[in-house]
């Protein structure tokens with residue numbers, strides 16, 4: 001027992017040590033991200049001192065880019081299952097190790113989500129009121145309390161699965177199926193639930209007709225399964241460029257077909273929504289009209305949403321054409337899809353729900369500088385986390401960081417293990 | 428990201444690269460030093476970023492931080508809390524207030540009725556409310572919104588929130604004050620993740636300002652734009668502070684929490700009318716106990732053709748509008 005604990009701590013220590021070791025490019029990257037985090041932290045300190053008045057939010061538009069980014073990132077986190085399903089449900093072993101990269105991305109995304117919610121609170125020092133049993137948890141009444149549970153649960157699930165698989169690999173053991181397969185399957189449903197619950201945050205509000213529509217949930221899922229895998233495609237390419245880890249093109253192409261289908265569904269659902277709003281043309285169309293065409297001379301969101309639609313259509317066109325089998329075009333499509341959906345989910349969904357206000361007042365929202373810096377800081381922090389996670393996990397997956405290597409300090413070069421992804425599989 | 432020694436550019440078209448060399452089992456002294464330096468630099472950068480926090484002086488005491496939810500406070504704890512608040516107010520404003528914890532009375536359910544024929548849009552209620560309830564003057568927080576509506580429509584998008592003519596009323600318009608409707612089925616209460624806002628037995632939806640975490644979900648949920656958030660620390664001139672306070676009512680709030688109209692609990696639970704009613708020069712405002720069949724509001728609800736705003740959202744407001752004719 002003691003030995004096992006010791007081994008585990010040696011593992012943690014060695015991984016952590018590795019996380020801060022690398023060549024100058026690695027340090028430059030970490031340095032840039034850390035600097036950005038520090039700037040964000042500085043902006044957040046200003047917000048703590050002066051209050052949320054430092055943001056662009058008002059009583060009329062009471063949620064802004066924090067909640068918009070939160071919503072988007074929940075989708076990214078949920079999309080990790082898009083790698084899990086092919087591997088565990090359809091037995092596509094080729095993607096097996098890539099699942100870990102997807103789940104680590106989910107972990108980083110959830111960390112960002114929690115950070116975005118925290119910076120949105122007026123009294124972050126009272127966060128403990130949200131802790132079940134300790135505080136006063138409005139469960140199951142409030143969708144926000146559901147969100148707290150599902151997000152933290154998802155975080156724990158993914159940390160556990162990744163941690164277990166990596167530790168087994170480190171020790172050179174085959175992971176015991178019973179220790180993780182059940183959790184993988186729970187994780188699949190959980191992933192859907194985090195995004196559905198997040199959609200329900202909005203859907204459940206009868207006083208906001210723009211959100212109070214059953215299609216918002218499905219739209220969330222469709223857009224998440226577009227932007228999330230697109231992000232994983234980009235991440236995997238970064239991994240294969242800067243590490244020795246080999247990611248076969250075929251993996252990217254599997255993800256491509258997921259992005260393809262989800263993007264079509266996403267735009268289809270969007271078209272449904274647009275039809276319902278504008279053909280009915282009831283008073284409730286006001287928010288949608290504000291979003292797409294402007295209302296009574298207020299146009300702040302119009303350029304955003306048309307940019308998003310343009311990007312999404314570009315992405316869909318590229319994906320529908322055979323050229324997207326070439327990695328360059330695929331990358332372009334992914335970037336378009338990510339940006340398009342980020343705008344659509346953020347500025348395009350959260351903000352128009354507040355405009356016009358329930359009393360018909362039009363107050364526009366533009367994020368302040370301070371708010372923007374906080375957002376950039378959180379994104380930098382997320383990237384920093386993901387970088388460190390990869391820095392620790394890639395050597396383990398490659399077999400270059402292992403328990404065997406712990407014993408003989410100058411080990412012989414490791415021979416590739418048979419269960420490692422075959423590096424020549426693409427041929 | 429580092430490139431382990433021995434790794435070559437990865438490309439689908441290249442032959443299988445040599446397997447990468449193992450990571451050293453223990454870091455060399457140099458890389459250890461390097462790693463620690465990097466971490467130290469990172470920590471220093473973060474600490475520097477936090478510098479503005481030195482100005483953070485008003486985040487409340489430890490007692491306030493640990494204070495339990497309103498419903499969990501024993502009477503003893505409540506009196507400690509009340510005297511603590513009195514002390515805090517005294518320190519901040521130089522006057523000792525009288526802070527009470529007024530509970531809902533038995534057999535009472537408050538209802539408001541507003542006569543749109545009489546309302547002239549003078550906004551006296553708005554200002555009386557601000558003074559009575561210790562709302563922030565800068566930034567200005569007002570619980571009551573008066574809409575100037577063109578005759579012939581109830582489309583609130585056609586309403587004017589910022590009308591400022593020489594004199595009111597203007598011909599061709601009617602005026603519609605909106606404040607918290609104290610809904611019987613309040614969405615704001617349903618969504619609050621920490622039960623910081625709830626409906627008391629007398630029908631008033633109150634907020635525990637010392638428990639609210641400031642997530643603003645209730646503000647998004649309210650269909651009547653009744654809630655107001657303290658985006659910054661409220662400012663009230665010392666001499667204008669109303670020292671007759673109640674915990675769930677007009678005790679001074681701090682930045683980062685929600686507030687809204689509570690039918691002046693510090694007055695109405697002590698047998699007085701709300702401030703907005705008392706100040707109204709036209710008698711457009713009526714307030715009382717709906718459980719008492721002889722009360723003015725009961726009579727109005729029985730004999731006038733009353734209506735509520737946005738009936739379709741199912742909030743069942745306790746705030747009724749009616750016309751005389």
Ligand code: SF4
Nearest residue numbers: 607608610613615649
């Ligand atoms: S009017 Fe708004 S704040 Fe007041 S009880 Fe109804 S939902 Fe809540």
Ligand code: SF4
Nearest residue numbers: 619639640642643645
């Ligand atoms: S802002 Fe306060 S009262 Fe409103 S939902 Fe959040 S915690 Fe509850």
